[in-house]
Amino acid sequence: MKPCPHDSEIKAMLLQGHWPDACNPELRAHIEACPQCHQQVLLTHTFQTARAQAIESATIPHPALLWWKAQLLRRNAAIRQVERPFTTAQIFAFVVSGAAAATLLIHQSQTDSNWLAWLSAPWQDLRVDTTSFFASTQANLTSTPGLILLGAAAGTLLLLGSVIAYLASDRQ
Amino acid sequence: MTWSYVLSAVTTGDTLPAAEPITGSAMTRDYFAAFYERSARPLWAYLARVSGDPALADDLMQESFVRFLGASAPLDGELDSRRYLFRIASNLLRDHWRRPKTTPIHELPEELFASTSASGQLESWSVLAPAMACLRPRDRELLWLAHAENYTHREIAQITGLGVPSIRLLLFRARRKIAKLLEEQDDSGQAIHRRPA
Numbered sequence: 261m262k263p264c265p266h267d268s269e270i271k272a273m274l275l276q277g278h279w280p281d282a283c284n285p286e287l288r289a290h291i292e293a294c295p296q297c298h299q300q301v302l303l304t305h306t307f308q309t310a311r312a313q314a315i316e317s318a319t320i321p322h323p324a325l326l327w328w329k330a331q332l333l334r335r336n337a338a339i340r341q342v343e344r345p346f347t348t349a350q351i352f353a354f355v356v357s358g359a360a361a362a363t364l365l366i367h368q369s370q371t372d373s374n375w376l377a378w379l380s381a382p383w384q385d386l387r388v389d390t391t392s393f394f395a396s397t398q399a400n401l402t403s404t405p406g407l408i409l410l411g412a413a414a415g416t417l418l419l420l421g422s423v424i425a426y427l428a429s430d431r432q
Numbered sequence: 433m434t435w436s437y438v439l440s441a442v443t444t445g446d447t448l449p450a451a452e453p454i455t456g457s458a459m460t461r462d463y464f465a466a467f468y469e470r471s472a473r474p475l476w477a478y479l480a481r482v483s484g485d486p487a488l489a490d491d492l493m494q495e496s497f498v499r500f501l502g503a504s505a506p507l508d509g510e511l512d513s514r515r516y517l518f519r520i521a522s523n524l525l526r527d528h529w530r531r532p533k534t535t536p537i538h539e540l541p542e543e544l545f546a547s548t549s550a551s552g553q554l555e556s557w558s559v560l561a562p563a564m565a566c567l568r569p570r571d572r573e574l575l576w577l578a579h580a581e582n583y584t585h586r587e588i589a590q591i592t593g594l595g596v597p598s599i600r601l602l603l604f605r606a607r608r609k610i611a612k613l614l615e616e617q618d619d620s621g622q623a624i625h626r627r628p629a
Contacts, residue, residue, distance in 0.1 A: 275582060299611045306614060307579035310560045314477035323468040326494060327461055330501035337502075 264296045274304045350427070354420050361413040368410070459501065468497065471514050474581065479521055481580070482572045484565065488528065496521040518581070519591045522573060529569055563613035571606035578603055 264270075266287065273279060273287065279301060283291075291297045459467070472493060479496075480489035499520050500513075507513045564572050570592075577583045577591060585603070589596045 299607060302611055302614060303575070303607060304579045306560055307576065310481060311474070311477050311576075311580040314481055315473040318473045318476040318480075320468075320472040320476060321494065323465040323472075324461075326468070326497045327464055327501070329494075330498045333498065334502060 264294055266290055266294070266297055267300070270297050270300055271304075274301065274308070277308075279305055347427070350420070350424055354417075354424060357413065357416050357420055361417055364410060364413055464501065467510065467513060470510075471517055472497070475517060475521055478518065478576055478581065479525065481560075481564065482569065482576050483525060483528070484561065492521060492524045492528065495524055499524075515583075515587060515590055518577070519593075522591055525569070525573070559614070559617060563610050563617065566613055567606060567610060571602065571609070574599060574603050575606050575610060 269287065270291065273283060280288075291301050475496065476489050476493045479492050480486045483489060483492075496517055500517050503516070503520075505516065507516055564575075567575070573592060574588060577588045578585075583591065585596050585599050588594075588599050588603075592599070594602070
């Protein structure tokens, strides 16, 4: 549909708020005769009036409230972003510790065929004589340095596992 | 462009020049307060009249401003910022309509509109509301942006994400439909619109 030649003139008149009282008689006569312009005036006038009345009736919250809310969201997003490398590092440490423990166990199993007995030796002593527990453990530890490593790896794994479990539960 | 320059433009009520792009997240508190003061009510009017639900408009308006403040898109001056804000609001409105268990506006009873227009000032809206309720949400959006906010087809395209030719066609149809509805009301003596004498 081809726009009316008076289209821009009518739009400007409506924008300036000249309709209906301050509209010049020639333009008013044209609006009466042209269905396209009549529609334009009808819609724009109705919508502009509805807009003005809606703006008057609007009750808006204080901007500080929204500013504070946005700041809070932004801060939370920043914290999440900072935490991300830590989580990655924790997962990496866990994987490395697991791999180290597995390597150690495999190595021990290859070098000593009776490694299961070697591992359970201190506990057998414990079962036999509980009173000499500390003495036998100390003796075993000093005589078998591999056990120290194994104990350290297991302790690290346990510690990291509990830290990760704590962090995961804390985030939830 | 310094912030003192920006603030001086705000206090004088001028729109910001398009010299240097800013982002919503880079706004100062004072600049935001001034921008909010000028944009919040028109945005609320848009959301309330297009959705037909003032309570929803309250929520979406706040959400729009919060998202606007978190946005990192560069904006050339206040007019661009306002368009961007309307775009966020339009997207939120669309998300709301897409959600399940939403009652479409044309299914809402007419009394609901009457109850929202408690004051006698809302006489115009009581005429427009039934006609708007007969339209699709997208048509209501387009009509409000074109006739209440006076946006051009290109600006409406930026806000709604539709193409300019589509907007031209959709607006043409929506205009014809709502004009017919308003004139029918006018004929039955309900409309307050004064026909050209």
